[in-house]
Amino acid sequence: MNLGSRPYGPLFRLFHLLLLIPLLFAGPALAQAKPEKLILALGDSLTAGYQLKPGESFPAQLEAALRAQGVAAKVHNAGVSGDTTAQGRARLPWVLNSLKQKPDLAIVALGANDMLRGQPPAQARANLDAILTELNKRGIPVVLAGMLAAPNMGPVYGKEFNALYPALAKKHGATLYPFFTQGVTANPKLLLADGMHPNKQGVALMVKNITPTVQKALPK
Numbered sequence: 001m002n003l004g005s006r007p008y009g010p011l012f013r014l015f016h017l018l019l020l021i022p023l024l025f026a027g028p029a030l031a032q033a034k035p036e037k038l039i040l041a042l043g044d045s046l047t048a049g050y051q052l053k054p055g056e057s058f059p060a061q062l063e064a065a066l067r068a069q070g071v072a073a074k075v076h077n078a079g080v081s082g083d084t085t086a087q088g089r090a091r092l093p094w095v096l097n098s099l100k101q102k103p104d105l106a107i108v109a110l111g112a113n114d115m116l117r118g119q120p121p122a123q124a125r126a127n128l129d130a131i132l133t134e135l136n137k138r139g140i141p142v143v144l145a146g147m148l149a150a151p152n153m154g155p156v157y158g159k160e161f162n163a164l165y166p167a168l169a170k171k172h173g174a175t176l177y178p179f180f181t182q183g184v185t186a187n188p189k190l191l192l193a194d195g196m197h198p199n200k201q202g203v204a205l206m207v208k209n210i211t212p213t214v215q216k217a218l219p220k
Contacts, residue, residue, distance in 0.1 A: 035072070036072045036073065036074055037071070037072065037073040037074070037105070037219075038074050038076060038099070038101055038102075038103045038105075039062070039063075039074070039075045039076065039103060039104065039105045039106070039107065039218075040076050040078055040095070040099070040103040040106040040107065040140070041058060041059045041062070041075055041076060041077055041078055041079060041107045041109070042078045042079070042088055042092065042095065042106060042108050042109070042110065043058075043078070043079040043083070043088070043107070043108070043109035043110055043145070044079060044080065044081060044083040044088075044109070044112060044113055045079065045080075045081035045082065045083075046058065046079070046112060046180060046197070046198065046206075047077065047078070047079025047107075048077065048079030048081050049077070049079070049203070050081050050192075050197045051197065052199070052200060052203065053200075056200040056203060057077060057079070057203065058077075058206060058207065059075040059076065059077040059079070060075070061203050061204055062211065063075040065207050065211050066211065069211070069215070071215060071218070073104075073218070076099065076103070078095045079109075082113060083110065083113060084110070084113045084114050084117070084119065084124075084127075085110045085111055085124045085128050085131070086123070086127050088108075088110045088127070088131060089127045089128075089130050089131050092131055092134055093134070096134075096138065102138065102139070103140050104140075104141070104218060104219055105140070105142070105143065105214070105217055105219070106135050106140050106142050106143070107142075107145055107210075107214065108128070108131055108135075108142055108143070108174075109145035109147075109180050110124075110127075110128065110131070111124050111128065111146075111147045111164075112180075115147060115149050115150065115153065115161055116150070118153065118157075121160040122160075124161070124164060125164040125167075125168065128164070128165075128168050129168060129171070129172075132144070132168060132174060133172070136172055136173075141175070141217055141218075141219060142172065142174040142175065142217075143174065143175045143176075143177055143210075143213060143214060143217050144165055144168060144169045144172075144174045144177065145177045145210070146162075146165035146166070146176065146177060146180065147161075147165070147179070147180055148161075148179055149161040149162055165178070166178075175213060175216070175217040177210055177213050180210075181198065181202075181206060182206075183205050183206075183209060184198050184206055187202070189201070190202030190205060
């Protein structure tokens with residue numbers, strides 16, 4: 001039975017038009033959607049998430065915190081437990097070349113193991129200098145997360161070690177975050193049983209403290 005096209009043609013055209021309306025409005029919105037930003041977190045066990053579940057590490061919690069505040073960001077975990085500044089320097093080119101896109105920001109959090117092993121501050125300074133130089137060469141902004149020497153290292157060592165982070169941040173135009181584990185160090189409630197590494201709650205405090213600095217340093 002032929003129903004003909006005259007009664008139904010206009011109705012079908014109207015139906016198709018109604019289907020297209022959401023797409024017409026969605027087009028500009030999709031075009032204006034902000035691309036996801038990539039943040040590289042280069043560090044040691046404090047970054048890697050030593051003895052923590054994957055979702056409890058510093059990069060994972062920082063990514064969640066940024067997304068909760070409307071910042072579409074992916075934080076790449078490039079932390080390796082036990083790394084010194086020399087080891088971080090050695091693997092930086094490989095890390096950067098392995099990424100699918102250039103990071104919008106790098107957080108460099110190295111030096112704690114140099115200090116704990118009593119290595120010369122000048123050595124850590126030279127390695128961090130090289131890391132920042134490489135990141136600058138690639139046009140990647142940096143948040144330099146500093147570390148403070150333990151009191152048992154002595155006042156002479158502490159003075160030299162503590163001064164290297166502000167000096168390097170100034171030299172390279174990096175954003176300085178003075179103390180990566182601010183509020184966590186020496187607080188048993190925020191540390192693992194070893195008394196050195198942050199637990200999940202300790203990392204949460206580290207993330208809460210550093211997030212405003214990271215947001216400000218991210219290119220708009």
